[in-house]
Amino acid sequence: MSIQGRKVTLHDMCLRDGMHPKRHQISLDEMRSIGRALDEAGVPLIEVTHGDGLGGRSINYGFPCNSDEEYLKAVVGVVKNAKVSALLLPGIGTVDHLKMARDCGIGTIRVATHCTEADVSEQHIGMGAQMGLDTVGFLMMAHMISPEELLVQAKLMESYGANGIYCTDSAGFMLPADVTARIALLRSELKPATELGFHGHHNMAMGIANSVAAVEAGANRIDGSVAGLGAGAGNTPLEVFVAVLNRMGAEHGVDLFKIMDVAEDLVVPMMDHPVRIDRDALTLGYAGVYSSFLLFAQRAAKKYGISSRDILVEMGKRKTVGGQEDMIEDVALDMARAKG
Amino acid sequence: MSKKIKAAIIGPGNIGTDLLMKARRSEWIEPVWMVGVEPDSPGLARAREMGLKTTSEGVDGLVATMKADGVQICFDATSAYVHASNSAKVTAQGALMIDLTPAAIGPYCIPPVNLKDHVGKREMNVNMVTCGGQATIPMVYAVSRVQKVAYGEIVATVSSKSVGPGTRKNIDEFTRTTAGAVERVGGAAEGKAIIVINPAEPPLIMRNTIHCLTEEEPDQEAITRSVHEMVAEVQKYVPGYTLKNGPVFDGKRITVWMEVAGLGDFLPRYAGNLDIMTAAALRTAEMFAEEMAAGRLVL
Numbered sequence: 001m002s003i004q005g006r007k008v009t010l011h012d013m014c015l016r017d018g019m020h021p022k023r024h025q026i027s028l029d030e031m032r033s034i035g036r037a038l039d040e041a042g043v044p045l046i047e048v049t050h051g052d053g054l055g056g057r058s059i060n061y062g063f064p065c066n067s068d069e070e071y072l073k074a075v076v077g078v079v080k081n082a083k084v085s086a087l088l089l090p091g092i093g094t095v096d097h098l099k100m101a102r103d104c105g106i107g108t109i110r111v112a113t114h115c116t117e118a119d120v121s122e123q124h125i126g127m128g129a130q131m132g133l134d135t136v137g138f139l140m141m142a143h144m145i146s147p148e149e150l151l152v153q154a155k156l157m158e159s160y161g162a163n164g165i166y167c168t169d170s171a172g173f174m175l176p177a178d179v180t181a182r183i184a185l186l187r188s189e190l191k192p193a194t195e196l197g198f199h200g201h202h203n204m205a206m207g208i209a210n211s212v213a214a215v216e217a218g219a220n221r222i223d224g225s226v227a228g229l230g231a232g233a234g235n236t237p238l239e240v241f242v243a244v245l246n247r248m249g250a251e252h253g254v255d256l257f258k259i260m261d262v263a264e265d266l267v268v269p270m271m272d273h274p275v276r277i278d279r280d281a282l283t284l285g286y287a288g289v290y291s292s293f294l295l296f297a298q299r300a301a302k303k304y305g306i307s308s309r310d311i312l313v314e315m316g317k318r319k320t321v322g323g324q325e326d327m328i329e330d331v332a333l334d335m336a337r338a339k340g
Numbered sequence: 341m342s343k344k345i346k347a348a349i350i351g352p353g354n355i356g357t358d359l360l361m362k363a364r365r366s367e368w369i370e371p372v373w374m375v376g377v378e379p380d381s382p383g384l385a386r387a388r389e390m391g392l393k394t395t396s397e398g399v400d401g402l403v404a405t406m407k408a409d410g411v412q413i414c415f416d417a418t419s420a421y422v423h424a425s426n427s428a429k430v431t432a433q434g435a436l437m438i439d440l441t442p443a444a445i446g447p448y449c450i451p452p453v454n455l456k457d458h459v460g461k462r463e464m465n466v467n468m469v470t471c472g473g474q475a476t477i478p479m480v481y482a483v484s485r486v487q488k489v490a491y492g493e494i495v496a497t498v499s500s501k502s503v504g505p506g507t508r509k510n511i512d513e514f515t516r517t518t519a520g521a522v523e524r525v526g527g528a529a530e531g532k533a534i535i536v537i538n539p540a541e542p543p544l545i546m547r548n549t550i551h552c553l554t555e556e557e558p559d560q561e562a563i564t565r566s567v568h569e570m571v572a573e574v575q576k577y578v579p580g581y582t583l584k585n586g587p588v589f590d591g592k593r594i595t596v597w598m599e600v601a602g603l604g605d606f607l608p609r610y611a612g613n614l615d616i617m618t619a620a621a622l623r624t625a626e627m628f629a630e631e632m633a634a635g636r637l638v639l
Contacts, residue, residue, distance in 0.1 A: 058532055059493050059551040059593060091535040094512040116500060116539040120511045319540035326495045326549035330597045333585040 001216045004249035009221045011045040011197070012038050012238055014267055015075065016087055018229035019051035020292045021275050024064035028074045034266050035075035038226065039082040041258035043238075045108060047085045047223075048075045051231065051292060052323070053112065054086055054101055055093030060326050061292075068097065072104035083107030087138070090120045092323065095127050102131050110166070111157075112138035114321045115145050118153035122160045129161030136197065136221075137162035140322050143173040143288055147185040154186050164195035164221060169210065170322055172203030172232055172285040176213035187218030197221030200236040202228055203285025205277060207236030208244055215250065227263035229271065232291030233281035239263045283309045287316035296325050300332035310335065345629035346410045348373035348402055348435075350426055351417035352383025352394075354504075355440060358606040359415055359618040360387060366622060368629035372409055375402045399426045406433050412632065413625050416441055417618075419506055420513070427465050436628055437465040438621050442513050448521045450474060451623045452573040453481045458624075459631050466624060469525070471613035472496035472535060472548065473518045474620045475581075475600050477526040479550040482570035483594055484527030486562045490592075491553040492528025494518065497536040499543035502611035511535065528552065546600040546612035547584075554592045563587060567596060577623040578616050579603065 015031055031048065038046050049068050050056030057063055064071075068086070076084050085108035086101040098109060109128040111121045121137060128135035137157030142150055154165045167182045179198060186196055198214035200207040200223070211222045224241045228234030239259045245252050277285075280298060284291050289312050297315070301308035314331050315324075347369050349356045356374065363371040374387030379396040388394050393409070395401025402411070414430045415438045416423050423443035430437050439446060446465030449458055450473065458466050468474065476494035483489050496518075507514060515533045522531030538544055567587050574581040580601030588595045602608070602615025631637035 058534065059491075059553070059595075060495050060534060060549070090511050091515065091537065094515055096512075114537065114539065117508075117537050119505070119508045120537065122509055123512060319538070319544075321536065321538050323495075323534065323536040324497060324538070326597070327497075327547070329588070329595070330547075330549070330585050333588070333597075 003215050006215060006250045007220060008215055008245060008250050008252045009044055010238060010242070010252050010254055011047060011085065011221060011223045012043050013047050013223050013225040013235045014227070014229040016047035016049050017051060017231055017235050018225055019064065020231035021229060021234070021295070022270070022272060023295065024050055024062040026270070028066055028070060030270055031071055031074045032078050034262065036078045037262040037266055039079040041262055042254045043082055043259070044253060045085055046075060046079065046082050047087060047110070048072055049086045053089045053093055054097035069100055069104060072101055072106060076105040085110055087112055088124055089113070089323065090124055095124055098124060098127055102133065106133065108134040108136060110136040110138045111162070112140055112168070115139040115142045115150060115153060118156040121157060125157060125160040125162050129163070134164070135162050136164040136166060138166045138168055138199070140168045140170045141290065142167045142182060143169060143171060143178060147182045150182055151185055151189050154190060158190055158194055163193070164197055165190060166197040166199055166221070167214070168199040169201055170290050171288045172201030172206065172291055173288040174210055175204070175206060176209045179210045179213040180217045183214050183217035183219050195221055197223065199223040201230065201285070201291045202233045202236060203277065203281050203291065208241055211236050211241055212244065212248070226259065227267040228275055229267050230275070230291070232284045232294050233277040234275040280308050280312060283312045287313055289316045290320065290322045293325065293328060296328040300329050304332045304336040306332060306335045306339065343633045344368060344370040345412050345632050346370050346372045347413040347415065347625060348375060348406060348411045349415045349417060350375040350399060350402070352376040352381050352387060353417065354607055355614060355618060356415070356417040357383050357386060358614065359417060359621060360390065361605040362603070362618055362622050364390065366626060368626040368633070369413065369622065373402055373406070373411060375399060399429045403429050403433055406435065411435055413438065413628060415621055415625070431464045438624050439465060439467040440617055440621050442470065442517055443467065444517060448473070448525050449624055450477045450481070450521070450525050451577065451620050451627070452478050452570060453525055455624055455627050459627055459637065462637065468617055468621050468624070469521045470514050470518045471498070471617050472514065472533060473521045474616045475546065475548045475598065475613065476550050477521055478570050478574050479567065479596050479598065480522055480526030480528055480552060482566045483552045483554065483563055486559060486566050488555040489528040489552045490555045491530045491532070492522045492526050493532040493534070493551045494522060495534045495536065495549040496613070497538055497544070497547040498613045499546070499610050500537050500539035501543045502546070502613055503537055543608070543610040545610045548598040548600065550596045550598065552594045554594065558589055558592060558594055560589050563594060577619045578612070580612055581616070
């Protein structure tokens with residue numbers, strides 16, 4: 001299907017999802033220089049917060065080097081045209097965090113729940129809409145349920161006031177046909193004014209293909225991350241997706257060479273390790289496990305002398321969902337005991 | 341003459357009915373009234389079958405005769421929105437109120453931590469915090485009673501089926517109230533609470549992870565002993581309260597992994613998060629009742 005002339009809003013994740021591979025240690029200076037460069041490259045939306053969203057600061061997910069407030073103010077202060085977004089997971093962050101982020105000057109709030117639990121987002125989506133923010137419902141681990149079940153949850157978020165709904169492939173498990181089925185059904189059943197988005201992880205190298213499938217099926221908002229900096233094998237690499245959209249004739253407003261340079265000159269040098277499809281990241285995608293479990297599993301594996309791949313497979317068997325990082329060390333302790 | 345103290349349960353839903361089934365086994369509490377608002381409520385019908393007096397006219401239907409019926413303790417298993425009015429009516433009749441809603445008019449009560457203090461102070465309304473609070477704050481306290489805790493964090497993971505519409509509509513109330521009680525009752529200088537809802541089938545049994553950061557190097561031996569003693573204390577009223585892993589020490593971090601299986605009275609076994617609320621509420625009532633029976637507490 002041709003997407004010639006279609007308008008796509010690109011949303012960069014490297015200062016939020018990218019916090020995962022950075023163990024939430026991106027500095028304020030790095031936030032500012034990358035934020036400024038993304039803005040200059042024409043990226044319209046930049047997400048900033050702890051990797052697990054507002055209020056993610058914790059033992060369970062990691063203590064960042066600065067507060068959400070400091071990060072948001074830093075990036076809002078340097079962008080000229082881009083808008084800044086924040087992520088909020090009810091159960092971790094609260095409406096108090098949302099108010100703080102609004103006061104920092106965000107333009108978009110994305111309220112994320114596990115794909116079956118949309119009804120915990122009512123108060124947060126409602127408040128975001130009431131504040132006049134671009135308010136997006138973000139349904140995570142969307143591979144775990146059928147398109148029909150996903151639609152029920154999407155309708156709930158739409159009814160609370162979300163003007164956009166995301167199909168989120170948190171595990172990097174989906175193949176293009178899975179994306180097509182979900183986005184196409186949402187497109188045909190949600191209000192025409194409700195925007196649709198797709199957030200991919202590159203664990204099966206499907207980030208680009210899935211994002212193209214999403215646009216073809218009716219999505220107009222796509223998440224990517226410069227140099228792919230994100231959890232697991234990273235997000236859809238934004239500069240690559242820009243090149244693909246250029247070839248396909250879609251309109252997005254981002255300068256390809258500038259975004260390539262942001263990736264190469266700023267983001268890659270900042271990486272603590274190559275964000276790539278190693279065997280653990282591939283296991284996440286293959287077994288359908290939440291991408292930010294990656295480093296936790298690797299650390300627990302090292303500490304207890306077991307295989308990180310085995311830990312991730314077990315996390316999949318236990319049907320864990322996003323946020324259950326605490327179970328990784330628990331699983332590792334069980335495995336180490338069984339091993340004797 | 342029976343030493344048992346007569347009690348009324350307000351709210352004939354799942355929680356109220358589970359509480360009723362537990363209270364019927366109690367040595368100290370005799371449930372005599374079930375209060376609802378729907379004449380056709382199956383919960384009221386069940387209570388009637390078990391021999392309780394019932395009303396579908398709310399607390400107003402109870403207060404008229406509660407003194408004559410000797411009701412001295414009421415449990416509120418309704419919602420935060422109506423609790424204040426329920427509590428005022430009941431305490432005006434001289435009865436004690438045990439609040440299972442998130443209203444938190446009265447002080448937080450985590451039985452193995454501070455129930456004795458409340459009994460000593462003759463509190464007329466005590467609040468049972470949240471399910472996550474009941475399941476985790478004993479562990480925070482088990483560390484803080486050994487040495488200063490700079491930061492306490494709890495992660496409660498519950499099955500999707502065990503989280504009702506009230507909690508879902510106001511999930512911030514859970515995180516705020518639990519975090520506050522981690523500080524005020526658990527003894528952590530700073531508290532944080534996280535709740536994760538998992539839809540897996542079959543439903544997972546409630547899991548809780550408790551992390552503490554101590555100010556000084558942790559006394560591993562004393563903390564380990566304190567944790568095990570506290571587990572045994574909670575097991576007295578929640579037998580399915582199980583230490584799965586830990587305490588693990590990592591620098592100043594101490595982590596404990598718990599599982600809470602319910603008794604399966606009326607609520608399913610996996611819903612340990614709901615069971616621990618009803619069990620803790622009953623435990624609270626029993627302690628007040630013991631004091632009343634011994635003549636030490638006169639309402």
